Amino acid sequence: GQQVMQIPQYQHVQEGEDFTTYCNSSTTLSNIQWYKQRPGGHPVFLIQLVKSGEVKKQKRLTFQFGEAKKNSSLHITATQTTDVGTYFCAGGGSQGNLIFGKGTKLSVKP
């Protein structure tokens, strides 16, 4: 079946450093969504990208959707301790379902 691969699985950064997580699919995705799960919490929707090559920004977060609609990235500039959590990408599948990546767990050292 369709899969969405996400790397890295873990990332430890010093506060103020940048962070990037990547998602890759073997098949074309109808859209890509990003979610954030704080420790002990539940996944919360961040953003959705639909168009090929789309780039969206939310303050220090930059989201990109690849030209072929098979990959995506989330980049955080100058991480803060509030960025701690697990970031999931989720790709829109051919059956209208959402396929979650395994997530990237970000820890930020103050």
Added chain:
Amino acid sequence: DTAVSQTPKYLVTQMGNDKSIKCEQNLGHDTMYWYKQDSKKFLKIMFSYNNKELIINETVPNRFSPKSPDKAHLNLHINSLELGDSAVYFCASSQDQKTQYFGPGTRLLVL
């Protein structure tokens, strides 16, 4: 008002028992889901219901059975609980299979 709610928040039970987890959404969404999140934080979809019809049923044991009395509720019943069932179970809902809104999760521990 909580958009997606689950009960109970915590569930500790013995192996072999049968238990249910309830989920309700007040968003008017047409699709509801159940996910299992293991200790490595992997989110695995178990079921989804669209207008009371099962539209995704991943390879989960038949000890797990979703029950949807109406569009706003999707409950999860688990028979003969096993140690490996220990995990966090999330309910979620969406409209037209778009953005998913997750409940707070039910932390299940099987002893």
